[in-house]
Amino acid sequence: xxxxxxxxxxxxxxxxxxxxxxxxxxxxxxxxxxxxxxxxxxxxxxxxxxxxxxxxxxxxxxxxxxxxxxxxxxxxxxxxxxxxxxxxxxxxxxxxxxxxxxxxxxxxxxxxxxxxxxxxxxxxxxxxxxxxxxxxxxxxxxxx
Numbered sequence: 001x002x003x004x005x006x007x008x009x010x011x012x013x014x015x016x017x018x019x020x021x022x023x024x025x026x027x028x029x030x031x032x033x034x035x036x037x038x039x040x041x042x043x044x045x046x047x048x049x050x051x052x053x054x055x056x057x058x059x060x061x062x063x064x065x066x067x068x069x070x071x072x073x074x075x076x077x078x079x080x081x082x083x084x085x086x087x088x089x090x091x092x093x094x095x096x097x098x099x100x101x102x103x104x105x106x107x108x109x110x111x112x113x114x115x116x117x118x119x120x121x122x123x124x125x126x127x128x129x130x131x132x133x134x135x136x137x138x139x140x141x142x143x144x
Contacts, residue, residue, distance in 0.1 A: 033059030036123065037116075037136035040076055048079045048094045056117035056136050063089060063109070068119035074142045077116045084109055 039052040048054075056070050063069075066083045071091075081092040089111070090103035107113075116138050 031057070031059070033057050033117075034120065035117070035134045035136040037070060037077075037119075039079065042078055043093060053123040054079070054119045055121040055123055055133070057120050058117040058136065060118040061115050063113060063115075064118060068094065070116035070119060070136070071113070072142070073114045073116045074139050077136075077138055079119060080104075089113075 035056050035058050037054050037056045039048045039050055039054065042048045042050065054068075054070075060069075061073065063082060063084070067081070068079055069082045070077045071080055071082075079094055081094055081096065081098065083090050083092070083098065085106075087109050088106040089109050090106045092098055092101065092103050116136060
């Protein structure tokens with residue numbers, strides 16, 4: 001692959017993966033806001049198992065459309081599916097049936113939130129070069 005390849009070329013869709021996210025194939029030309037996050041203690045392993053490596057865009061700290069987000073931005077953040085519905089944000093665990101399962105919680109869409117970032121891709125450690133990317137770092141307690 002051309003080292004000047006576009007980000008779209010670097011990410012390929014992966015069918016059958018529980019998070020239904022692209023899989024990072026190469027890490028040559030990526031934005032500076034990307035960091036690696038290893039899932040530590042996800043409350044459910046239905047969609048993100050322990051030690052799954054994900055690529056997080058730390059430049060996206062507010063809700064920027066439906067997707068997978070790392071929240072909260074302190075302590076031991078967890079991956080959630082966050083969707084905007086009728087002026088509210090609905091939080092689900094990955095792997096949930098979003099149409100039939102009630103969300104874990106909802107909040108007004110204009111509530112100030114601070115995500116650690118949005119999950120952009122799963123990282124396939126066999127194909128990627130994760131040593132060139134920083135590791136997601138979050139404080140132990142909320143920053144005020």
